[in-house]
Amino acid sequence: MATIKRDYYEVLSVERTATGDEIKRAYRKKAIEFHPDRNPDNPEAEDSFKECSEAYTILSDADKRTRYDRLGHEGMGGPGAAGFDPVDLGSMAEILEGLFGDVIGGRRRRGRNARDLAYDLDISFVEAATGVEKDITVTRPAPCDTCSGSGAAAGTTPTTCEACRGRGTVRQQRGFFSTARPCTSCNGSGKKIDKPCKPCRGAGMVPKDVELTVRIPAGVENGAVRTVRGEGEQTAEGKGDLHVTVRIADHPLFTREGADIHCMVPISFPQAVLGAQVEVPTLEAKVKMKVPPGTQSGRTFRLRGKGIPVFGGAGKGDQLVQVMVEVPEKINRTQRKLIEELAAEMGIETHPQQSSFLEKLKALFD
Ligand SMILES: [Zn+2]
């Protein structure tokens, strides 16, 4: 393990001002990414996982966080003194359930060996706003059909593994972490196979593609995780869950702030002066929006209820339309002549803001 510790906030990629919830969310994301279950035999991922877990342990505790903010790593006085308990690298389900029971929730009956799986689901901005059902194909380990998951060739049966006494795991002390590692003699199955089944090479498990429909509710936020129960790894002992992380694509015209949608609409100088009906895109359709005469560049109009359904709540957000007055960059000779005439005709009195500005300027320097 590295002797120079990285800043805990940097480890979790959060601001120093992050709220408890933000820290929790950031850790959850990293825990899923680096979890040893998802990164078998990857010591780098394991180190990252431990690093994040340690950072989370400190930053999620108000007292420890205050102390860390004031004194940095020195203030923590080494792993033991900091009260950072060794982390048992449990299954992803345990990690998620222990820390994020409020998010994942519920109780599950599942085998020890059935692992959870993760899936990244890309959806469009509009799909996130309106909700969508997506068909996905997940490749997951499932019992081999030929040997019904036993791993033994037809007519033979597996015997109990002596190295782990059929338990499937051996405990190991690594640094200050106590880890449960799958038994290497039997690959965690607890059983010894003398004559392996051919299709699964004795593993008892084969990757199988399964088609699932995932329902994404309207108003879902980028990075939200939907858990589909029992659709993770399938073993004889039970079923893991599938954690679907929603990734929302950018929209060419809209940006989002919670349930509100923002968009920018360019208008011309004559439209700003005279007023106009302009076409504005909304989630559902184009609508006509009235721009009153004398509209300043940058003014924002609110289209009530044209936003995104409030997630987990009632009602919808609004759409905020900001108009920008576009100044022509290239004009021809006729246009130039007309604008020069217009400039001569429009005195300072037609520009109250400019005239008041000039007066203040005058008062300051004359
Ligand atoms: Zn088999």
Ligand SMILES: [Zn+2]
């Ligand atoms: Zn064993």
